Amino acid sequence: MGQNQQTQSQEEEVELEGIQDLYRSFIMECPSGSLYLHEFKRMFGVQNGTPESDYMDSIFRAFDMNHDNTMDFIEYVAAINLILRGKLEDKLRWSFKVFDSDDNGRLDRSELRKIVKIIYRIKKSCASDGSGIGSLTSEEVCDRIFQDVDVNSDGEITLEEFVEGTQRSPWLQSFLRLDASSSAWVQRYMCERKLMSSKDS
Numbered sequence: 001m002g003q004n005q006q007t008q009s010q011e012e013e014v015e016l017e018g019i020q021d022l023y024r025s026f027i028m029e030c031p032s033g034s035l036y037l038h039e040f041k042r043m044f045g046v047q048n049g050t051p052e053s054d055y056m057d058s059i060f061r062a063f064d065m066n067h068d069n070t071m072d073f074i075e076y077v078a079a080i081n082l083i084l085r086g087k088l089e090d091k092l093r094w095s096f097k098v099f100d101s102d103d104n105g106r107l108d109r110s111e112l113r114k115i116v117k118i119i120y121r122i123k124k125s126c127a128s129d130g131s132g133i134g135s136l137t138s139e140e141v142c143d144r145i146f147q148d149v150d151v152n153s154d155g156e157i158t159l160e161e162f163v164e165g166t167q168r169s170p171w172l173q174s175f176l177r178l179d180a181s182s183s184a185w186v187q188r189y190m191c192e193r194k195l196m197s198s199k200d201s
Helices: 002-029 037-043 051-063 073-085 088-099 109-123 138-149 159-168 170-176 179-200
Strands: none
Touching (some): 002 073, 037 051, 051 073, 051 109, 088 159, 138 159, 159 170
C-alpha cells in the first residue's frame, strides 16, 4: 500500500511539473492569458492555407469552450492532455465535436465529406479499403462510414452512433487516426520550449 502511495505521489509531482512548464510556455507566448487562433497555429508551426490549418481551426473551435474566440490556460491544458493522453472514447467524442461544424449534435454528409477531404490532404494519400484491393475515393469513404456507423440509416450520424461505430471498426479508427500528427506537433513544441528554457537558464 505504501509503495502505491509513493508511486502516485511521484506521478502527481511529474504532472504538476509538466503543468508548470506548460504554464510558463503559455504565458511566454500569450502574456495576456488568452490564446488566439493565429497564435495557436504559430505555436505548432502550422501555416495558413494548409490542410493542417483547417484541422487546427476545428481543434481550436472545439476547445474554445466558452466560444469567446480565444483559448485560456485551462482550455489549452485540456486540449494538450486529450491529444497526448486521452482515452479512445474521449478522443472520439472530441473528434465528433471537431467534425460537427454547425454544432447541432449530428454529422451530415457535407460535414463528413469536408473532414474526409482534410484527412486525405493531411495524409497525402487515399484511404485503403482494408482488403488490399485498392483505394477509396472520398465519396466512397463517406459511404463506408455511413454504412458502418449510421445504425438507423437516417442519413445523419449522432454522437452515440459515431463513438460506438468507430469503436467497432478498426478500419475507421485507422482512417481517423490523426492523433499521431497532433501529438507530434505538441511533443515537438514542448521539446523546443524545454530546449529554449534550458539555454536561458
